[in-house]
Amino acid sequence: MRFDTRLVHGGAPRPGPHGDVVAPVHLSSTFDRDAQDEPRWFYSRGENPTREELEGCLAALEDAAGALAFTSGQAAAAAVLSLIPAGRPVLAERDVYGGTTDLLAEIAGRGTPVRRADLTDPAEVIAALAARPAPALVWLETPTNPLLGIVDIAGVVAAARRVGALVAVDNTLAGPVLQQPLALGCDLTVQSTAKSVAGHLDVLGGAVTTRHAELLTRLHRHRTVHGSAPGAQDCYLVLRGLRTLALRVRRQSDSARVLAHRLAEHPAVDEVLHPDLPGHPGHAVARRQMAAGGPVLGFRTAAGDRLLPELDLVANAVSLGGVRSLATVPAFTTHRGDPDAAGRGIGPGLIRLSVGIEDPVDLAEDLEAALARCAPARPTARDRS
Numbered sequence: 166m167r168f169d170t171r172l173v174h175g176g177a178p179r180p181g182p183h184g185d186v187v188a189p190v191h192l193s194s195t196f197d198r199d200a201q202d203e204p205r206w207f208y209s210r211g212e213n214p215t216r217e218e219l220e221g222c223l224a225a226l227e228d229a230a231g232a233l234a235f236t237s238g239q240a241a242a243a244a245v246l247s248l249i250p251a252g253r254p255v256l257a258e259r260d261v262y263g264g265t266t267d268l269l270a271e272i273a274g275r276g277t278p279v280r281r282a283d284l285t286d287p288a289e290v291i292a293a294l295a296a297r298p299a300p301a302l303v304w305l306e307t308p309t310n311p312l313l314g315i316v317d318i319a320g321v322v323a324a325a326r327r328v329g330a331l332v333a334v335d336n337t338l339a340g341p342v343l344q345q346p347l348a349l350g351c352d353l354t355v356q357s358t359a360k361s362v363a364g365h366l367d368v369l370g371g372a373v374t375t376r377h378a379e380l381l382t383r384l385h386r387h388r389t390v391h392g393s394a395p396g397a398q399d400c401y402l403v404l405r406g407l408r409t410l411a412l413r414v415r416r417q418s419d420s421a422r423v424l425a426h427r428l429a430e431h432p433a434v435d436e437v438l439h440p441d442l443p444g445h446p447g448h449a450v451a452r453r454q455m456a457a458g459g460p461v462l463g464f465r466t467a468a469g470d471r472l473l474p475e476l477d478l479v480a481n482a483v484s485l486g487g488v489r490s491l492a493t494v495p496a497f498t499t500h501r502g503d504p505d506a507a508g509r510g511i512g513p514g515l516i517r518l519s520v521g522i523e524d525p526v527d528l529a530e531d532l533e534a535a536l537a538r539c540a541p542a543r544p545t546a547r548d549r550s
């Protein structure tokens with residue numbers, strides 16, 4: 166089955182007594198073992214049929230050994246970090262989602278050495294992996310959030326193999342349609358399914374996929390013990406969104422590229438960050454490992470957060486990948502608690518824009534009108550006379 170067909174048919178229900186063509190929502194929290202031919206379902210904290218439909222589809226998309234759904238991306242990331250043996254270091258990309266930095270600070274406080282490096286720079290990858298003791302896990306995010314840096318996944322995997330480290334990729338910004346980290350050799354993919362996968366800004370969720378059956382078993386145990394499995398209704402909503410993921414992210418990527426070029430030419434915009442722009446430092450790697458640059462772009466403008474209330478169509482809100490366009494100033498929201506954000510250029514003038522599925526011309530007009538309203542008034546010929 167080709168990819169777009171797997172999106173629609175992956176994890177599809179076996180035809181039941183009613184001939185359902187869509188997986189029903191299995192709300193039962195507990196299961197009568199006497200009523201099952203081979204008792205497989207026991208208690209929904211451990212396993213639930215609707216959750217398994219979603220996981221079957223996510224695994225099929227990446228040819229994974231399996232997938233596990235979580236209550237949120239944070240819960241999925243916490244499960245992956247639980248795989249690190251006590252006292253062994255983790256090496257993490259410096260520019261990551263703010264919540265990931267919070268999780269890394271937590272495990273550091275409990276005795277896991279955490280090293281950070283700019284893994285978009287191959288020389289830093291080599292140097293960081295040469296430090297001893299070698300890391301047990303390398304944590305990447307690409308494109309990075311919010312600077313849209315690109316990490317060469319296959320390059321990091323090759324270097325990590327030499328020191329025996331596992332590689333996990335937070336694939337939230339690209340998602341499985343645009344980027345396939347497992348196919349590029351990484352061990353685990355983590356994502357917030359609340360973003361592009363569910364896509365409608367109405368449900369929370371996370372997921373992990375892996376190539377290793379043994380890791381899947383350990384992650385499943387972690388999820389059951391910690392109680393971080395999502396309920397059936399949320400799994401149903403995530404799976405419903407997933408069916409249309411390819412249509413949405415291709416459209417969003419096309420629109421993001423159009424807006425990136427248009428903003429790059431705008432006099433009130435100092436810089437635009439998007440991997441599809443030829444001047445982007447990660448452009449060549451992005452073309453190799455991504456099908457398109459994705460729905461998120463960044464831009465710098467002196468207007469800063471004064472711009473956000475001036476936007477009509479674009480909501481002033483965090484999150485990304487949804488059908489509706491959203492903009493935020495990460496320095497004041499997602500990266501507020503990140504101690505070295507300012508040093509990396511995440512300041513009040515950087516706006517992160519998640520492009521929705523609206524008509525891109527309407528979005529461009531909304532942005533340009535807002536920029537015009539924020540621009541400092543220039544003296545006109547009449548004022549000067």
Ligand SMILES: *Cc1c(COP(=O)(O)O)cnc(C)c1O
Pocket residue numbers: 237238239240262264265306310335337338356357358359360369370371485
């Ligand atoms: C949102 C997000 C997360 C966290 O996911 P939640 O579902 O909000 O817990 C992790 N990584 C990235 C890149 C994100 O955008």
